[in-house]
Amino acid sequence: MSRFWSPFVKDLVPYVPGEQPKLNRLVKLNTNENPYGPSPKALAAMAAELNDDLRLYPDPNSDRLKQAVADHYGVETAQVFVGNGSDEVLAHIFHGLLQHDAPLLFPDISYSFYPVYCGLYGIAYEQVPLDEQFQIRIADYAKPNGGIIFPNPNAPTGCLLPLDAVEALLTAHPDSLVVVDEAYIDFGGDSAIALVSRFDNLLVTQTLSKSRSLAGLRVGLAVGHPDLIEALERIKNSFNSYPLDRAAIAGASAAFDDREYFDATRQKVIDSREHLAAQLEAKGFEVLPSAANFIFVRHPQQDAAELAARLREHGVIVRHFKQARIAQFLRITVGTPEMNQALLDALV
Numbered sequence: 397m398s399r400f401w402s403p404f405v406k407d408l409v410p411y412v413p414g415e416q417p418k419l420n421r422l423v424k425l426n427t428n429e430n431p432y433g434p435s436p437k438a439l440a441a442m443a444a445e446l447n448d449d450l451r452l453y454p455d456p457n458s459d460r461l462k463q464a465v466a467d468h469y470g471v472e473t474a475q476v477f478v479g480n481g482s483d484e485v486l487a488h489i490f491h492g493l494l495q496h497d498a499p500l501l502f503p504d505i506s507y508s509f510y511p512v513y514c515g516l517y518g519i520a521y522e523q524v525p526l527d528e529q530f531q532i533r534i535a536d537y538a539k540p541n542g543g544i545i546f547p548n549p550n551a552p553t554g555c556l557l558p559l560d561a562v563e564a565l566l567t568a569h570p571d572s573l574v575v576v577d578e579a580y581i582d583f584g585g586d587s588a589i590a591l592v593s594r595f596d597n598l599l600v601t602q603t604l605s606k607s608r609s610l611a612g613l614r615v616g617l618a619v620g621h622p623d624l625i626e627a628l629e630r631i632k633n634s635f636n637s638y639p640l641d642r643a644a645i646a647g648a649s650a651a652f653d654d655r656e657y658f659d660a661t662r663q664k665v666i667d668s669r670e671h672l673a674a675q676l677e678a679k680g681f682e683v684l685p686s687a688a689n690f691i692f693v694r695h696p697q698q699d700a701a702e703l704a705a706r707l708r709e710h711g712v713i714v715r716h717f718k719q720a721r722i723a724q725f726l727r728i729t730v731g732t733p734e735m736n737q738a739l740l741d742a743l744v
């Protein structure tokens with residue numbers, strides 16, 4: 397702390413990301429990255445951008461990328477916002493669309509960045525407990541609120557709220573903005589983007605970090621009614637005119653265009669998830685049903701923190717959250733079959 401800090405900074409509680417170890421030998425199953433590389437077409441498109449044109453600013457509106465997203469989902473470009481990772485998109489959403497008198501609602505077990513943004517922007521919030529099976533129960537959200545946000549599938553549980561339940565929630569809260577954070581939807585659910593043209597109170601966010609394997613590029617997006625998108629554009633253009641660089645616009649667009657690679661790699665992850673879940677159940681673990689690229693597991697006899705420490709000694713890192721209700725769970729990212737086998741071997 398120093399006397400130069402703006403007063404509110406001393407009370408900020410920042411998000412703590414999963415470890416990015418400097419050691420290469422580790423089997424990294426802790427931050428839900430995709431074990432397969434990005435689309436070769438995305439890599440080629442980015443390489444083609446690395447030339448003298450980098451002296452020029454990128455397109456401030458990322459039109460090429462908005463068009464690729466719009467084409468992929470069958471929406472209008474005016475319904476699409478893009479940003480520097482979905483974390484930045486979420487920050488703009490909290491800032492521009494979720495600052496109201498009534499508290500923002502989100503699950504008690506959820507993406508731990510949400511309370512951080514509430515702290516940054518001074519937003520009151522209320523956490524709504526998941527039910528005993530760690531599922532979102534939409535009836536529990538029937539209370540005064542200034543908006544509702546949740547990941548779907550939820551993080552870190554991996555559990556999916558089916559699309560008809562999302563629709564029921566939107567219908568029950570016509571005067572609340574409902575933000576569905578679909579960071580993992582491509583691994584097992586139907587996107588609520590199918591509903592944006594019918595619900596002006598729906599905003600869906602997605603990221604290229606997981607299913608498109610571009611966590612290092614930092615690209616995320618939101619899809620919703622043009623009036624919601626306009627609020628985000630206002631914030632963005634009051635904050636950073638060029639959140640996406642030339643390589644990011646080209647690479648992300650090419651990744652959206654390459655549907656074949658996308659489908660092939662996400663299917664491999666889904667198949668590995670089912671295999672890994674079955675193997676862990678055979679070893680006595682309880683595995684929550686996952687629609688994501690990770691699984692959330694606990695062992696009835698083994699302490700989660702000790703398990704995580706033991707795995708680390710074997711060179712395998714997973715995520716453990718020291719948090720009420722889930723302190724005995726581990727979140728394990730689905731890797732390649734070889735990585736998953738290394739995890740299973742370390743558990744003997």
Ligand SMILES: *Cc1c(COP(=O)(O)O)cnc(C)c1O
Nearest residue numbers: 481482483507547579603605616
């Ligand atoms: C990974 C993740 C994000 C952030 O994605 P980036 O685009 O990499 O910033 C957002 N929400 C949830 C629930 C995530 O797990």
